[in-house]
Amino acid sequence: MTSIGPKSYIHTDRLKQNLWNIRRHIGDRKLVCVVKANGYGHGALEISKVLSKESGIIFAVFAFEEAIELRDNGIDNEILIFSRIQPKLISKASELNFTLNVCTMTDLKALSDFHIKTGTCPTFHLKFDTGMTRLGFDVAEAHTVFTFIVNNHLNPEGIYSHFATADEGDLSYAEFQLEQFNAIVDKGKNTGINFKYVHCSNSGAILNLPNAYFNMIRVGMLLYGVLPSDEVPMDISVEPVMSFCGPIVNVRKVPAGTQVSYGGVFTTEKETNIAVVQAGFADGFPRSWYEKGFVGYKGQTYKIAGRVCMDQFMVDFGDVKPNEGEEVLFFGKKDGNEIAVETIAREINTTTYVLLTAIHGRTERIVINN
DSSP: OOOSSOEEEEEHHHHHHHHHHHHHHHTTOEEEEEOHHHHHTTOHHHHHHHHTTSTTEEEEESSHHHHHHHHHTTOOSOEEEOSOOOGGGHHHHHHTTEEEEEOSHHHHHHHHHHHHHHSOOOOEEEEEESSSOSSSEEGGGHHHHHHHHHHTTOOOSEEEOOOSSTTSSOOHHHHHHHHHHHHHHHHHHHTTOOOSEEEOOOHHHHHHOGGGOTTEEEESGGGGTOOSOTTSOOOSOOOOSEEEEEEEEEEEEEOTTOEESGGGOEEOSSSEEEEEESOOGGGTOOGGGGGTOEEEETTEEEEBOSOOOSSOEEEEOTTOOOOTTOEEEEEEEETTEEEOHHHHHHHTTOOHHHHHHTOOTTOEEEEEOO
């Protein structure tokens, strides 16, 4: 049942077109579609059900529980899990055909113990930290890692790393990381390990660093039609998959000098129509956007009036009187309105990642199949 409140419309035609455009750009390389953090706020299940119908798609999540959710809902594709191995879940990972991230000697030893005990081993990829200082084997551990793998008859399916600055204009650090990663991959091959998949590219690298493509590519934000940053060249046509909207639930005409919302930081300059929109920061609407912010309505933009509340916010419509029940656009592209989430991120000094993954609360997700 559709409720009154904020709506996140998911345009599956745009999602599929974005995927096809990205595939044309990267050629016949294997594609990993990242659906962690509830599909970057778009709904992991909704996104995965659409993309699973496309050929050769691998999914990636962060948490084991996210992978379980996909399996429980009929997603049979391979699933790569980015988080640290939990030894107690290795058996379950093997049973459900999950691909594990191995990034410490402790992880390797846990897999080796499982292999010795059961004669089987789940699929896994080695992760090396080439400059993110996050999860990953240290570059200096490469010889130890590869020797252990060979001596214990383990068979990693893949090897990967993660760029820290591939979405920035200055690529010197990304090039440094890439140089390190290439050296590590060569060491592994020289040790006698044949990696089926080698991957380092994220959305930023897809646009900014074509010499880092290898034979597998991970795509996240770009898949959802959003630029990973404003410093990368946009060589792939994508459209926003999500349109974040909310309903007008009340309209009143108020005189000049009327204070609106908490703190009275907004005062009307003339007689005007103030509309109440049923969505607030508890639903993922960015609270700090009120200072410069606006919404879309019938192809025009109208200023947010005063501070965003937990459940609602107000909009100054001037001489226009919208109808109760009509929707306004917060960001995305719908019904002749278009507001880029990148614009909001830039104006309030945050990132598109933060804005999209913040959408939650009472926001209802509605899939539009065109």
